[in-house]
Amino acid sequence: MPDRDSVPAADLPARTVRRAGDWAVGNRGPGPDGEDRYFAVSRLCRHQLADLSEGTVDADGCLVCPWHQSRYDVRTGEMVEGPRGFLGYHGPTPGYTQLVRLLGSIARLRVRRATRQGDDVVLE
Ligand code: FES
DSSP states (O other): OOOTTEEEGGGOOTTOEEEETTEEEEEEEEOTTSOEEEEEEESBOTTTOOBGGGOEEOTTSOEEOTTTOOEEETTTTEEEEOOSEETTEESOOHHHHHHHHHHHHHSOOOEEOEEEETTEEEEO
16 A cells, blocks of 8 residues: 555656545656656545546646546646536536636645655655
């Protein structure tokens, strides 16, 4: 069973997300210095509580929810794009999407610092 506060770096290639206890730990890929940029945010989507450790990281480095594709800025925990659907429906919901995004920009995910330490990515 994985440690609650770390993930083996080998399990976190660029643009992947894994679970560490209550946290979704991910890798945004290399920054300007060539080093991988790791992050950790609380695991439950602000929309309908999907497990964000099962999400993906898009080309902009945002964490994308696996259920309705809400997007999060992992540096702040803010929802920057609202869901595309709700419950089992997946599709356009313009007004609803904007309302949830507004709420998600206020009720942000919690953020922790995640750094490479030896062979692991450790939450601080
Ligand atoms: S549960 Fe995450 S976008 Fe719906």
